[in-house]
Amino acid sequence: MITVARFSFPHEAYIAKASLEAAGIDSFVADEHTINMQWLYSNAMGGVRLLVREVDLDSAVELLNTDFSESVVYQESQLGIDHCPNCGSDKLVPFTQGKKPAFIVFILLGFPLFFYKHGYRCEQCGEFTEKVK
Incomplete structure (x- = not known):
């Protein structure tokens, strides 16, 4: 060996x-x-x-x-949405809304409260859109 x-x-x-x-x-x-x-x-x-x-x-x-x-292929169909409902841009990135407040609550109280949402954020206008299932 x-x-x-x-x-x-x-x-x-x-x-x-x-x-x-x-x-x-x-x-x-x-x-x-x-x-x-x-x-x-x-x-x-x-x-x-x-x-x-x-x-x-x-x-x-x-x-x-x-x-x-190069083998990883990004497909918009995996997102469930193909454009931002606010501005129409197709520049969407995965984003979790509410992570920072959840972390602060965990530090202060000592136990987690899960009140965050998974979705997508538009890079152009900053609009958050929840994941479509």
Whole structure:
């Protein structure tokens, strides 16, 4: 087994391990328990290591260095709405209204009150629209 990548935290290594296993490359995560017990040692130990067989090294490096961001396709149909009802703009972004007041209530009272809403905010006029189901 040879180290193909190093990570600061075990969850990062497991994401990479899942990518490799999806491609049929066997891998092993090393030093995860030590880092979980004492995460301050992560840099001193070289982090959590992701190991693969030597014959799979080139394939694993190529897969881990591949940028899949172009594969993500944004579709307006996923939003449920295609334009702002206020100004007609199509520049909508996911937004959660009421997160800050909910956080302040949690800090002051010590327990959460969930009174926020998920939806979309128009980048042009700032109008909030609730999610359409």
